[in-house]
Amino acid sequence: MVVQALMAAAVVLLPLPALVLGTARVRRRTGRSSLHERTDRVELALLVLGRTLALLLLLAMSAVTLLACIGGLVRDRTLPSLVYVFFVADLLVAVLVLLTFGRRGPRPARRSASPARR
Template identity: 80%
Template sequence: MVVEAVMVAGVLLLPVPALVLGVRRVRDRSGRSSLSERVDRVELALLVLGRLLGLLLLLALSGVTLVACIGGLLRHRTLPSLVYVFFAADMLVAALLLLISGRRGRRPARRSASPARR
């Protein structure tokens, strides 16, 4: 019973904020650009598609884990062992999404270095 409550709290503390942050930043892209507009469009499409697939995976894993844990708490049933695997995968995907899209601001511009001392 305690394990289910910890799993519900874990899903609400890490994957749900990662999901919200990932949805807000799904269309952001880095400052790189190529010489061809077609390559830029293909790159953006692949980037958005990859992020959407990651978000859908996170949503599915979080939903299954939450439904199973809350159902187990309410009905006083034991959880299937696959729910624990889903919980671990959910935490790993959430950490990956936070590492990829967690940066809030741009890095400060690097000042140009002069070889001469002032």
């Protein structure tokens, strides 16, 4: 019963914020661009498609894990072993989302301080 509550809390604390941050930055792209406009569009489409699939996977696994944990707590039942696998996979996908496209962009460079007074 305690494990189910901890699992539900962990899903609320890590994968759900990763889902929110990931959806906010799904279309952002940093870095290089191709010389050809068509290649640029195809690259962007593949990037958005991959990120969308990752977010849908994260949403599905978070929903299954939360539903199973809350249902197990309410009905006082034990969880099937596949829920633990979904929980670990959910955490791993959340970390993947946070480390790849859910994080903030690079910080702006600070201006160098001049020793001379202005």
